[in-house]
Amino acid sequence: MTFETLSTARAYGGTQGVYRHQSTATGTPMTFSVYVPPHDEGARLPVVWYLSGLTCTHANVTDKGDYRRACAELGLIFVAPDTSPRGEDVADDPAYDFGQGAGFYVDAMQAPWAPHFRMWSYVTEELPPLIAAHFPADMARQSIMGHSMGGHGALTIGLTLPERFRAVSAFAPIVAPSRVPWGEKALGGYLGDDRAAWRRHDAVSLIEDGARVPALLVDQGDADQFLEEQLKPHLLAEACAAAGIDLTLRMQPGYDHSYYFIATFMADHLAWHAERLK
8 A cells, every 4th residue: 555645625725634554663554634734835834743642543633623723824734643553453452541542652562562553663753754755844843742642652752852843742641651550551561561661651751761852831621530540740740840841731720631622722732832843
């Protein structure tokens, strides 16, 4: 399978597309969406990566994220990958928080996950050249954001590759997966029992171990049903304070974990990214 266009639609003067290709990293077809805003012929535009959360595909944010108007006004390309490999031959788990739809943006090392679950390599190594080849992207100006599991992915990738991503933000991220049930299950299942190997996929641990970015923006609803058990944003606040990272942590009264919350504050995040992508 070569690069395939599944659909395109006009939106705010730009083009919202959905695309598929055969991934070398995962060994499966992978689907993703890209919004390209209106632009002058020959222009190269900054790229914002959005990583989705548990159970999601590219379609959740594409359908419900309310990003296109802001991206059109700010001149930002918006890329939304899937959250895992998929298919009948791909290992899965009956639980919603593991297996297909729950790749956790790591390269699995344990059977039966290792052959296909290589979402770190897919997002950081394979998909960027594809975006550069097929869209008017200025790959010298990239940023990354995400929600929940995808917020975890955005934070860990951004902290690991600060020279690539000029801005990093998150909605309700899993900030310390090594210390919460979702993360312990995923990191243990994909990477094995050696917790030292988990640290490079844990934002708080990465900061404790010396990873640095100039600033982070995090929005978190105070009515989020996962706040106390799974998300624990205070751990990120403590790590950033100790490291001297400028964290803007906004606790939003009455908001839950849903896309209503994400859509409400999406334009704020995109404006924050755009300022750093100039």
